[in-house]
Amino acid sequence: MNTRRALVTGGAGFLGSHLCDALLADGYYVVAADNLITGSLENIAHLRNDSRFEFVEQDVCQPADWGALAYVFHFASPASPVDYAKHGIATLRVGSYGTFEALEAARRSGAKFMMASTSECYGDPLIHPQLETYWGNVNPIGPRSVYDEAKRFSEAVTAAYHRYHKVDTRILRIFNTYGPRMQIQDGRVIPTFMWQALRGEDLTVYGDGSQTRSFCYVSDEIDGILRLSRSDEHTPVNIGNPIEFTILECAQKVIAVTGSRSQIKYEPLPQDDPKQRRPDISKAKRLLGWDPHVDLETGLKLSLDYFRKAMLEKTA
């Protein structure tokens, strides 16, 4: 086994590319596999000349020989509501066939494995905050089910490979994470508000804006991912920021940070939109000694230059 070589599926995506950076900094050789369905080569352009980095354009639902690996990080999947609505079948495929292939790659190499799961596994939760032991409240055939059920299935396959094949697996439940390299028009809350505020358009708030979300800055998320990757925990672990904001408060913060004159406009709530989402991170604190440090205002300020540039590029 090559102790220094990691495969990152979805490595040209927002989180995958930050993970590649962190693994390279940690001394790994990194292979990023991505079919660019929602990712971008721009996210990894700065790694082009790094001899310890390799990019392979590949649909990870297809079998492939990756050579000897020490770690497989399975991050490939459309992730934003706009993307998985557009690519519903591809989302189900990568969460099923893609997860099997990634687990097989780990099994063949005797590599460790991590699957990027999501708070969407909890659906529209009936308990707050969400503990890992909560099984969720998911509509199996609703518009979000292509993503939610793909991730729940992915978790099931990962747990089964651990149980039956003794693969050394980890399941990471990511809660809303934001920061540079997100697509500015992917329909997620912060890029959408940034886009609207930076263009001086009114910010769209669904319902009365009292639904809550918690937002984790990307550097905190990556720190949690690395800590989990080094742990021996096989059951799911929430990694997200537990500080809860209403969507309205979030819109107001974006307006303040961007110095925009935009106002708020209200539209009807979409189907199955969760009313409340907040991770219980006591498990991550206890097992990994992990705690997020970047508050929303700081994270928005750290992301501002990126979003301004992305907005200008889109409108050029």
Ligand SMILES: NC(=O)c1ccc[n+]([C@@H]2O[C@H](COP(=O)([O-])OP(=O)(O)OC[C@H]3O[C@@H](n4cnc5c(N)ncnc54)[C@H](O)[C@@H]3O)[C@@H](O)[C@H]2O)c1
């Ligand atoms: N960002 C978040 O807040 C968040 C929250 C919960 C879970 N996640 C999970 O984290 C992972 C990364 O999300 P992200 O926000 O970086 O999204 P992203 O869309 O930026 O990245 C996903 C990457 O996967 C690639 N991909 C998709 N299908 C593929 C396939 N079949 N073969 C190869 N590559 C494929 C895409 O091209 C893209 O580069 C996803 O699995 C997502 O479900 C993210």
